[in-house]
Amino acid sequence: MELIQENPDLSAYLAAGEVIDHDHPLVRETAARLAKNATDSYAYARLAFEFVRDEIPHSQDSGDPRVTWRASDVLEQRTGICYAKAHALTALLRAEDIPTALCYQKFDVVHGLVAVRFNGAWHRQDPRGNKPGVDARFSLDGEQLAFQPDFAAGELDHPVLYAAPHPAVLDALRAAPDRPYLWETLPGELP
Numbered sequence: 700m701e702l703i704q705e706n707p708d709l710s711a712y713l714a715a716g717e718v719i720d721h722d723h724p725l726v727r728e729t730a731a732r733l734a735k736n737a738t739d740s741y742a743y744a745r746l747a748f749e750f751v752r753d754e755i756p757h758s759q760d761s762g763d764p765r766v767t768w769r770a771s772d773v774l775e776q777r778t779g780i781c782y783a784k785a786h787a788l789t790a791l792l793r794a795e796d797i798p799t800a801l802c803y804q805k806f807d808v809v810h811g812l813v814a815v816r817f818n819g820a821w822h823r824q825d826p827r828g829n830k831p832g833v834d835a836r837f838s839l840d841g842e843q844l845a846f847q848p849d850f851a852a853g854e855l856d857h858p859v860l861y862a863a864p865h866p867a868v869l870d871a872l873r874a875a876p877d878r879p880y881l882w883e884t885l886p887g888e889l890p
Contacts (some may be wrong), residue, residue: 702814702821703858704800711862712798712816718864721790723771730794740797741839744815747791748824748837751784757823757828758783758878766881768864768872780881781827782868788826789813800860803868804848808885811868814860821860825833855887864888 715722719728733750737743754779758765760872763778770790773779779787787803792799798816802823803809812825817839825835825844836843848854867886875881 700856700858702800702802702823702860704821704860706862709798709816712800712860713793713796714862715790715793716863718769718786719790720769720771720791721794723790725771725774726790726794730791733791734795740795741817742785743795744792744797744817745837746820747788747795747825748826751788751791751826752828752835754786755784755828757830759882760828760830764808764877764879766872766875766878778877780811782864782872784826784828785811785813786864788824795821800862801864802860803865803889804844804846805853805855805857805888806846806848808887809865809868809889810846811864824867833860 703705733746734743737746758778758780765778767773767776767779767783771785773783773787781826800814802814803811812823814823822839822844824837827845833845835845848856867889871884871886
């Protein structure tokens with residue numbers, strides 16, 4: 700699949716904002732701590748991915764009712780669904796000047812992941828969190844995502860790489876008072 704940058708300006712995939720708040724002290728502190736154990740940007744990206752995947756539980760898996768959406772809140776509260784975990788990973792990667800995009804897959808609902816840019820190409824990564832039947836890994840040599848779409852069943856990979864969260868995703872997160880409510884209002888499509 701050919702991935703398509705929504706914004707042709709690569710600097711958009713390094714930008715901070717309200718959601719991808721990599722200028723926040725907690726994001727900076729976490730990034731600096733992870734960077735101490737990295738020999739290069741690839742090693743840092745893998746460490747950041749594994750940190751978000753393994754140290755921040757997916758709220759559905761853990762039964763946590765809280766809804767997070769801002770990267771710094773995900774890191775502080777140590778919980779989030781796929782979208783929120785993708786926001787946290789994006790912020791950690793951008794904090795170390797690694798261009799990172801948000802991207803999506805469609806199953807019964809829209810699933811969030813990220814793409815990182817290395818060696819002139821985008822590589823999708825899924826920090827959702829592993830569990831029985833899910834084994835996502837950081838890789839630049841072929842995708843190892845949490846889920847693979849069944850195209851015959853109408854599932855798909857969205858090829859667009861977003862610099863900021865898709866509005867449908869962000870609206871659902873912001874409107875949800877808790878995860879059970881969010882689970883009923885997750886977007887099924889990206890308009």
